[in-house]
Amino acid sequence: MRDDEQLEEKIDAALRSYAEPGDLCEPRVALARLRARAGQERSGWSRLRFAPRKLGIWMSAAAGAFGALVLIAGLVWVFGGPAVPQIAWVPGAPRAMTGLTAPAAPGRRAELKVMERGWEGSAKTHPNQALEVRLHAGPGREVRLPKLEVFPTPQPLSPEEQALVAFAASASPELKHEVIEGQGDLSGPITIAELKIQPLDEEDSHKQLIKKEMK
């Protein structure tokens, strides 16, 4: 037990000496160093504070130059560029076309290529700088009927259908009923009423024939 206590005391003593760094610089010396370091940092910060100011000047100058360039480009585009002809569209003309260029002189034809199939066109410039585009259906253009709202497409009635409509409108209810009844059993055999044919009198019939010929 005694040995353990002694060992613990030795450990404590060793730890105390272990944790002792020895001769350190005095606090006032450390403070002086700290002040010097802080002073250096402040001067560094002042340099950095100056830098953004300089950067701001440069950025302002660059923005100004860019704005001036944009302004000059806009003025050249508005006033200095070639006259832009105005297009007078023909109603129904397709808008998709390429190669439309204003002719050099008024009255001359312009190049035009219509992108929609079956359409042909021409363009020319008027003296007032208006570019007139005329388009018309070409020979290859299919003429299609307009799309109808009702399906199937209504057709005129056939003669049989017209007769049926007339019968339905004019026939009496009894007759309609008979027609319906008559159509009731189509699967059964068809019965035909007995025919009664009178015997012909040859002399009388010969006389009647002569009368008709005489008339």
Place this chain on the structure above:
Amino acid sequence: MRADDEAEFAGLVERQWRFACKVAWAVLRNRQDAEDAAQEAFLKILRARAWRGLRDERAFVARTVWRAAVEEWSSRRARLRRQADSTHDAEGLAAADRVADGSLGPEGIVVAANWEAAVHRLIDSLPEELRQPLALSAELSSREIAAAMGIAVGTVRTRLMRARQILREKMATLEEKRYARR
């Protein structure tokens, strides 16, 4: 900085400089590096104006210095390899073992003759997670060590017990060898 602020900061440095250096020394084991780490910590405090309204000035300084020392230790690790002539803690531990079991040869015998130096070497050979709280325990309480290292008080106590246990065993062996040579 206003004059009263500067006076307050100067007072803090006057009061805590030596303590800060001891905390840094416990981590770095190099006097110059310990002073540099302490200076860095005080500069951080100065930049942040953090000395105002402190509830526990000593714990705050310990925490700040310990962080600065650990950063310093990480950045200068190669230079701060301690006197174990090793590149790894494991090798340092092995070297300390050689001191403890007396198999270090003539050089080891000379070192072992200096009891205090041998014990310091034994402490150096401990793993960092045990050595640092043990070294700090000479200056700080378990609660202060926990606050400085950012770990639980229970963890600090466990580590201290383990560190002392290892030290006891190695010192007992060292003492036996020492008396056997006499």
